[in-house]
Amino acid sequence: MNQPMVRIEGARKTFHAGTINEVRPMAGIDLAIAEGSFVIVLGGNGSGKSTLLNAIAGSFMLDSGRIELDGQDVTGWPEHRRASLIGRVFQNPFSGTAPTMTIAENFALAAKRGLTRGLGWVPSRQLRDELRERVFELKMGLEDRMDTAIGSLSGGQRQALTLLMATWLKPRLLLLDEHTAALDPKSADQVIALTDRIVSRERLTTLMVTHSMQQAVNLGDRIVMMHKGRVLHDYDALHKRRLRADDLLACFEDIRRRELLDESAAEMLHSQYV
Numbered sequence: 433m434n435q436p437m438v439r440i441e442g443a444r445k446t447f448h449a450g451t452i453n454e455v456r457p458m459a460g461i462d463l464a465i466a467e468g469s470f471v472i473v474l475g476g477n478g479s480g481k482s483t484l485l486n487a488i489a490g491s492f493m494l495d496s497g498r499i500e501l502d503g504q505d506v507t508g509w510p511e512h513r514r515a516s517l518i519g520r521v522f523q524n525p526f527s528g529t530a531p532t533m534t535i536a537e538n539f540a541l542a543a544k545r546g547l548t549r550g551l552g553w554v555p556s557r558q559l560r561d562e563l564r565e566r567v568f569e570l571k572m573g574l575e576d577r578m579d580t581a582i583g584s585l586s587g588g589q590r591q592a593l594t595l596l597m598a599t600w601l602k603p604r605l606l607l608l609d610e611h612t613a614a615l616d617p618k619s620a621d622q623v624i625a626l627t628d629r630i631v632s633r634e635r636l637t638t639l640m641v642t643h644s645m646q647q648a649v650n651l652g653d654r655i656v657m658m659h660k661g662r663v664l665h666d667y668d669a670l671h672k673r674r675l676r677a678d679d680l681l682a683c684f685e686d687i688r689r690r691e692l693l694d695e696s697a698a699e700m701l702h703s704q705y706v
């Protein structure tokens with residue numbers, strides 16, 4: 433691999449260390465992601481998927497390890513500095529946009545990201561024209577509603593617009609954290625199709641967290657499977673092409689079976705000493 437877009441080395445993070453609530457969602461992660469790669473991140477609840485994305489985005493500092501983005505060591509960079517390189521979409525469709533502002537105003541703000549001066553939240557003529565074209569492509573009938581407050585739209589419409597906003601300036605890295613999980617099935621399908629279109633058209637380096645095995649087999653060129661704060665499996669494009677949703681389900685069942693065995697072994701050990 434030439435210089436990867438993301439390089440993570442020996443990343444560790446423990447929350448609430450030394451207390452009864454101690455959790456270790458990053459237990460030593462090494463990962464290199466090539467420019468233009470679309471990586472699906474899978475794993476059970478609490479395996480550390482969102483924490484991985486948050487660590488890259490700089491939502492917290494690592495206990496140890498290093499993160500490089502686009503060839504730069506960003507380990508010590510605060511979140512707002514990394515935001516100039518990263519587009520993010522979260523699970524909650526109400527979190528990525530300003531609800532009382534119109535579609536056009538929200539996009540004017542998105543277009544300002546990374547710039548300190550020059551543009552305000554009043555959209556220019558050029559932005560409006562470009563926006564209308566891109567919103568028309570969504571086929572959600574929103575192109576005539578540019579001056580509607582975003583808060584009055586459905587979750588699916590908002591999430592589609594949030595995705596468009598997050599990718600407007602072609603970020604070096606796109607982070608999608610279960611961005612369709614809160615949507616009804618039809619809207620989720622629409623947003624997934626849009627995701628696929630934008631990511632392939634712009635060749636965006638992308639990490640997408642999902643619980644959907646179907647999305648995992650249909651999208652992207654690599655699957656990273658997390659377990660207990662580590663990368664348990666890493667399937668490259670060749671391997672991924674042969675995978676079916678059933679294979680991934682079987683993999684999850686195997687993890688669960690091993691966990692149950694570990695739990696009962698621990699209980700047996702505990703009962704011998706109590």
Ligand SMILES: Nc1ncnc2c1ncn2[C@@H]1O[C@H](COP(=O)(O)OP(=O)(O)OP(=O)(O)O)[C@@H](O)[C@H]1O
Pocket residue numbers: 447448455456457475476477478479480481482483484
């Ligand atoms: N900022 C934080 N403070 C304290 N604990 C945290 C923090 N972020 C994550 N955790 C904990 O780390 C563990 C892993 O969380 P994470 O959200 O990364 O899991 P996940 O794999 O995304 O799970 P899910 O599929 O349920 O969303 C969980 O126990 C979570 O409570």
